[in-house]
Amino acid sequence: MPSFSEENQKSVRHIEWFGQIWIYLGKLFRIFINEGNWKVFPMAVIVSCIVSVVVDNVFVNMEGTQVGALAFACVCIWNGFFNSIQSVCKERPIIKREHRAGMHIASYIIAHMIYQMVLCLGQTLIQLVVYHFLVSNRFPFPTAGPVTGNFYVDFGITLFVITYAADMMALMVSCIVKTTTAAMTVVPFLLIIQLIFSGVAFTLKGVVDKISYLTISRWGIRTICTVGNFNALPSITLYAAVNKLTTVPEIRMIYKYIRESEIWNMIGEASTKNMMNAEYVYTAQNVYLEWGVLMGMALLFALIGGLFLTRIDKDGR
Secondary structure, eight states: OOOHHHHHHHHHHHHHHHHHHHHHHHHHHHHHHHSSGGGHHHHHHHHHHHHHHHOOSTTTSHHHHHHHHHHHHHHHHHHHHHHHTTTTGGGHHHHHHHHHTTOOHHHHHHHHHHHHHHHHHHHHHHHHHHHHHHTTTTSOOOSOOTTTSOHHHHHHHHHHHHHHHHHHHHHHHHHHOSSHHHHHHHHHHHHHHHHHTTSSSSOOOHHHHHHGGGSHHHHHHHHHHHHTTGGGSOOOHHHHHHHHGGGSHHHHHHHHHHHTSHHHHHHHHHHHHHHOOGGGOOOHHHHHHHHHHHHHHHHHHHHHHHHHHTTGGGOOO
């Protein structure tokens, strides 16, 4: 049975460990103000505006929603990556010195997790405001949400968890690499991987499709499509194909007949049925699963980053 003094020592160590979180958190917010890290917010405005201009028919039809979900997810991933990709590696000598002086790596990582969470919340609010004024006025957003009953709340939580998962992935990379140059070299590869394995830009099959479930983009797009009630929207794929065929004289002759008959509705129904996706089922349980996976990824990335950072004393520099 431990003595009182041993228990007291453990309590003191716990207080020191917990207290260090707030010390480093304060440091991070001072850096945010004094070293210009606040620039992540105007950058979020610019990127969101660019995407808002190019998205088309989002939450109006299946095709527009899927492409729009890819665009929204890419904004989140971009914001998350550049929030933290250099945050640790740029101060490795300081971390190494402070770790040897008694800094707890867990305290340092948790402080970063809280700080990055605040940044992600701010960027999420920015995206919601921009999308409301630049997108929803052209393509009205849904009003209901599967979880809270409000689309904007469900959509906002979705954008946040995507951004935070990307942020923690970048934080992990920043903990692993030793220089800012190496960190910035890795970013393009991470972005390309997220794009290729999103399941929208390219058709994925077999093992490659299974691998895609390890990416933030795949789960992010899935969540946005679920919240947007993808399966209840119409599809225009076959309509677009038929319209293109009107350049053929024989097709043009019967096109008017098809448009005025029940065949036209049958084409739309067949297209919609073919595009339905069981992963996008509009239920709260499905959204909880998707949010849970993304937050699980975020926690796993932070844990891996922290484990690598505990080896900083072996850094040969």
